[in-house]
Amino acid sequence: MRIPDILPLNQTGELAQALAASIDHKTKPLGALGQLEKLALQIGLVQQSCTPGLQRPVMLVFAADHGIAETGVSPFPQAVTQQMVLNFLAGGAAINVFARQAGMQLRVVDAGVNHVFEPCPALIDAKVAMGTANFLHSPAMTAAQCATAVQRGMALASAEIEAGTNILAFGEMGIANTSSAAALMSVLCELPVHQCAGRGTGLDDVGLQHKISIIEQALAHHALPRDDVKQVLATLGGFEIAMMAGAMLASAERRALIIVDGFIASSALLVAARLQPAVLDYCVFAHCSGEAGHRLLLSQLGTRPLLDLGLRLGEGTGAALAYPLVQAAVNFLNEMASFASAQVSGPA
Numbered sequence: 363m364r365i366p367d368i369l370p371l372n373q374t375g376e377l378a379q380a381l382a383a384s385i386d387h388k389t390k391p392l393g394a395l396g397q398l399e400k401l402a403l404q405i406g407l408v409q410q411s412c413t414p415g416l417q418r419p420v421m422l423v424f425a426a427d428h429g430i431a432e433t434g435v436s437p438f439p440q441a442v443t444q445q446m447v448l449n450f451l452a453g454g455a456a457i458n459v460f461a462r463q464a465g466m467q468l469r470v471v472d473a474g475v476n477h478v479f480e481p482c483p484a485l486i487d488a489k490v491a492m493g494t495a496n497f498l499h500s501p502a503m504t505a506a507q508c509a510t511a512v513q514r515g516m517a518l519a520s521a522e523i524e525a526g527t528n529i530l531a532f533g534e535m536g537i538a539n540t541s542s543a544a545a546l547m548s549v550l551c552e553l554p555v556h557q558c559a560g561r562g563t564g565l566d567d568v569g570l571q572h573k574i575s576i577i578e579q580a581l582a583h584h585a586l587p588r589d590d591v592k593q594v595l596a597t598l599g600g601f602e603i604a605m606m607a608g609a610m611l612a613s614a615e616r617r618a619l620i621i622v623d624g625f626i627a628s629s630a631l632l633v634a635a636r637l638q639p640a641v642l643d644y645c646v647f648a649h650c651s652g653e654a655g656h657r658l659l660l661s662q663l664g665t666r667p668l669l670d671l672g673l674r675l676g677e678g679t680g681a682a683l684a685y686p687l688v689q690a691a692v693n694f695l696n697e698m699a700s701f702a703s704a705q706v707s708g709p710a
């Protein structure tokens with residue numbers, strides 16, 4: 363598995379200083395646009411420009427099934443994954459609505475759904491297998507399947523960037539994938555499972571305890587070395603999570619901006635960041651999910667999200683909702699007058 367070289371952003375160089383000066387000279391009190399100012403600076407550094415722009419925004423939604431679903435860790439049956447893929451293709455899911463509203467192109471990727479779909483122009487076939495194995499008993503993926511998933515994710519993101527995209531968001535669909543994400547977080551952050559696992563699509567108290575116990579049993583069974591990130595991903599991950607991690611790494615390598623969605627997308631980023639920490643410099647964190655564990659995961663990643671709406675859906679919905687804020691950051695940098703150009707007096 364090739365891990366891309368990613369250049370860390372130079373936060374103190376000449377360009378950073380020029381961007382900071384441009385932001386400070388806008389007709390507003392210093393710092394008054396808060397987090398949008400940090401965002402504008404980051405986007406300028408990602409694009410190596412004092413006048414960045416957003417081109418051809420794309421939302422890739424990766425779908426895959428999880429063997430762990432058979433242990434009852436989700437209230438919903440596995441078939442919902444393929445049913446929701448058909449809903450995405452028909453345009454009726456939440457992500458269709460929000461991506462349309464944001465003006466983002468939406469592509470649906472079969473990363474490993476347990477269903478053979480009719481060929482369809484709107485569906486990208488990147489299927490690795492008909493779902494992962496149940497990680498309670500055996501590794502979810504073989505090392506080769508995991509490498510294939512990561513590489514397909516890299517190739518898909520690279521193809522979009524070659525077609526002119528410089529901002530990508532990633533969503534996911536896969537019944538039981540909050541269990542996979544929680545297991546990855548628990549191992550990679552060395553945190554107890556009960557701090558990582560949440561109710562997902564709506565488990566009750568008994569269901570949540572069962573989910574925690576299943577993940578704990580799986581982790582005890584595998585006894586994974588935390589620093590072998592590829593093995594951790596192959597053992598506990600999903601095809602959509604591995605593909606997303608690959609897509610994130612390739613996006614950062616090619617200096618595209620990444621909008622990170624909720625808990626599952628953040629678990630993919632956690633994997634990517636453990637493989638190549640500089641990927642974090644290219645990420646905008648859309649929101650803090652209502653899924654227990656996401657706030658802690660975001661703090662482990664050392665970041666502050668833009669929105670906190672109690673969303674707990676995934677699909678990329680939080681990322682699509684945050685896109686207008688990213689546009690606002692770019693637009694104020696490019697379009698706002700400076701004190702000098704508008705002849706407004708600075709502080710006395």
Ligand SMILES: Cc1cc2ncn([C@H]3O[C@H](COP(=O)(O)O)[C@@H](O)[C@H]3O)c2cc1C
Nearest residue numbers: 436534535536537538539540562563675676
């Ligand atoms: C109808 C429906 C639409 C969804 N869209 C995203 N998810 C979300 O819920 C799933 C994860 O939760 P858990 O681990 O509890 O199964 C993922 O598929 C995720 O994308 C959905 C779930 C359902 C039921």
Ligand SMILES: O=C(O)c1cccnc1
Nearest residue numbers: 624625626651674675676
């Ligand atoms: O935050 C998420 O990504 C999430 C939370 C619950 C269920 N599905 C996704």
